[in-house]
Amino acid sequence: MSAEPAVRVEDKLFQNRYLVDAGRPHITVTPHEVPSPRLLSLTKVCPAGCYAQSDTGQVEITTDGCVECGTCRVIAEPTGEITWNYPRGGFGVLFKFG
Amino acid sequence: MADEKFDTIVIGAGPSGNACAYTLAKRGLKVLQLERGEYPGSKNVQGAILYADALETIIPDFRKDAPLERHIIEQRIWMMDDRSYCGAHYRSEDFNEEQPNRYTIIRAPFDKWFSRKVAAAGALVICETTVLELVRDADGKVIGVRTDRDGDPIYADVVVMAEGVSGLVGARAGLRPVPKPDTVALAVKEMHFLPKETIEARFNLKGDEGVVIEAAGTITKGMTGTGFIYTNKECISIGIGCLISDFAETGQTPYGLLDSFKSHPSVKPLLAGSEVKEYAAHMIPEGGYKAIPQLYGDGWLIVGDAGQFVNAVHREGSNLAMTTGRLAAETILELKSRHAPLTAANLASYKKRLDESFVMKDLKKYRNLPGTLHNKHLFTTYPQLLSKAAQTWFRVDGIDKKSKEEAIVHSFFKARSLKGILGDAIGMVRAWR
């Protein structure tokens, strides 16, 4: 692989507008000890970088930057590894352009 | 609202829901449209090319006040490897016509505009309201919806699911499956702002003329997908999308892919000096004809992306959304006009209308293409070979042309055996027919 500078998705999300529904995450990861490869793939696939692996190896989610694309649902909801809902009406990402 | 009953509830205020609600309200039906976003468009993402025809059928004079960006006079198709592109460009003065055929648009302002038309036609449009589930009677007939506003059901004779590619409400009700990772793409997109004059100079444009570029090749790093670059009045939309199953398998990050597309030597100068004002992501249905779910039942219909209505070859989606929304409305209007109940048997005429329209005809034509496109050679080997062939051909270096031709042919067979090339070609031709 050529050495490409790491892309920081935080810098991209910084431009976006959100109305965060504090304390009411619309997506949760089902408690697990060892994540499946499917669950682990979310740490790369999520376009907003919402998923990360904790020090002890579990996959965790922080939904604040979520752009509600539904990708993680397509991958991991059918197996019950995550729960997925839309944020409450009016909350979440607010695209100015889209 | 609890004791009120509507003729139709439309879930979602994207192009499909708006086309449906507008057509119904215009003809006097009592319509409730529910949208989860703060305003219509706040959750929606598109390239975006608007195909005038589908909208013109619904709102003939839309050009008067719709927020259009540029009318498209030039289409570029690029086959890219890491250092080059080989392309076909088509530009014509004929596209500078009285009523242009294709425009670039920006979805948030466009959806707001369309929604104002829907409200003006008489529909009740309520935003900031997420539909949680369908309400059904003892026989399973859909009779309304429940939202997160208050727990009470809202009733209607028919519910139109214009909820977009995720299809959450329909899937929760067991009326349709959740999209599969290999039938939906994930696309990421950025808006790059530049002065109008800079865009016009870089793309050889004047006034409201626009250029759109569709790109494929090594930019998707072997995954099935494409990139795009569209000119708006004062910004450039750039994005890239690949099948979700491919992302999951390769571990490529969508934003990493977008940034390497942006830094391609042929793309970078087009964006130089721009200010990025938004980063968005959205899914696109890519499964085509074979991924279309059941589209109607007792008291319900599915329109737009929720029905997987996207023609991935021609990058058409919003026009299929508007057309299916309109056809659903016409089905309801016809049944209502003769006081026929909105049962599965009667609503089946929606499917008949779809089959007779370009929507199903086009999707059917390409029904085998999604499978054929799951071929990484199309996105790596061939673009590289094409670039090498073009370079061999154009370089003047004392080698005779006959030897150059032979070298080009040899390079193809070396990289992909005769059997491989024939297989790919036959597969393509079959899927295209």
Ligand SMILES: Cc1cc2nc3c(=O)[nH]c(=O)nc-3n(C[C@H](O)[C@H](O)[C@H](O)COP(=O)(O)OP(=O)(O)OC[C@H]3O[C@@H](n4cnc5c(N)ncnc54)[C@H](O)[C@@H]3O)c2cc1C
């Ligand atoms: C990057 C990208 C580029 C594209 N480029 C083009 C292009 O150039 N040309 C083209 O024609 N098409 C293009 N498409 C496809 C096009 O955007 C879609 O086909 C079109 O938006 C589908 O319209 P829709 O109304 O069915 O769904 P959507 O536009 O997704 O609208 C669905 C609406 O329903 C709302 N909703 C969903 N669930 C609920 C709920 N439970 N309660 C309340 N509201 C809800 C959503 O907030 C949304 O407003 C592109 C798509 C993407 C992602």
Ligand code: SF4
């Ligand atoms: S919906 Fe999309 S943006 Fe949100 S967490 Fe899932 S993959 Fe990430």
